[in-house]
Amino acid sequence: MTNPLEQRIAPELEQFIRDGTYKRLNFLDSPQAARVQMEDRGEVIILSSNNYLGLANEPSVVAAGKEALDRFGAGTASVRFICGTFTIHRALEAACARLVGTPASLSFGSAWNANEAVPGTLLTENDLIISDQLNHASIIDGIRLAKAITKCQTAVYQHGDLTDLDARLTAARDRRVKMVVTDGVFSMEGAIAKLPELIELCRKHEAVLVVDDSHATGVLGKNGRGTAEHFGVIGEVDIITSTLGKALGGAAGGFAAGSAAVCDYLTQRARPQLFSNALPPTVAASSLASIEYLEAHPERVAMLRDNARYFRDQLLGLGFRPLPGETPIIPVILGETAAAIRMSDLLLAEGVFVTGFGYPVVPQGQARVRCQISATHTRDDLDQALAAFQKIGRQLRLI
């Protein structure tokens, strides 16, 4: 006898398979890199990872994790405020703040947790949070939670539409704290937020600006310091959240960076921090080593930018129409979810791993394959991937 839950989800899972939207996990048996060993497939070129700088398997990053394992042991066995704070956490937080250009930062188990912590901890029922329509799921869920916990007002502005945001901020004159939140780089589009205009608008309305730089940290700006460096406005964003699970070593973890008071308040009150274990010391150490590597090797960021430009130009040359942009996120829109998943499957059969994304991750009818380029892809890797795109593109009559 199955219970009502099992009775409900079993046919839904079968429907996912019939709809062509079922996600099959691919198991890797080697470190994350430009080329990996995929179980049952052998060597595959990865165009689908957030390992933008190729630091996930960088020797100094791996060595730092191993040394921390020997020095601190496997984990913290506690939350931060009880006895789970190690000296490596302090060093990491100083480095995160230095990198993004804020006075302080606070680490979390994930950027998801950081995005959950910021609105739910800092807002009250007198306040308002306004979110870009295309913000990441962690921001959306963080806002839903904040609304339930604090009874703050919530609103969404049209993607990148500053006129809409201006109108909503004007209408919210009575709110004590107004918080505007945006992705720095939108993960499904690769678009960059209009940061200088957002800063100006937030100043005009005395609103607090929060930027989730998860896809911009290590990626944008000459030194990889993020969206603020890209626009020359370091130090002008109130709160920056970001991940340690992408360009900065790719392990896991995230942080919120801002003023000393904001970080202190989060330390005192943020529930994902008060009631969940701290980052393992191995992860804190390898993330710190990643930041130090980035600071010493800004040429990695230039390599990333060159590779992204090359791949985008070549795709255009083949007749594909990727979404325009200048980040290493290069999406090719295909329409229906099943079409994106089919293209992804066919590319994988050619030894190129590119994930297909469909509804509800992206809007209905805008399913896509999303290419993500790394600094450590060689021209050979990119050319081989492009040859696969050409073959499958012709087979599916896309080009």
Ligand SMILES: Cc1ncc(COP(=O)(O)O)c(C=O)c1O
């Ligand atoms: C924009 C953005 N914010 C936050 C996250 C969550 O990061 P983490 O894996 O550290 O929870 C992601 C990850 O997909 C992301 O793309």
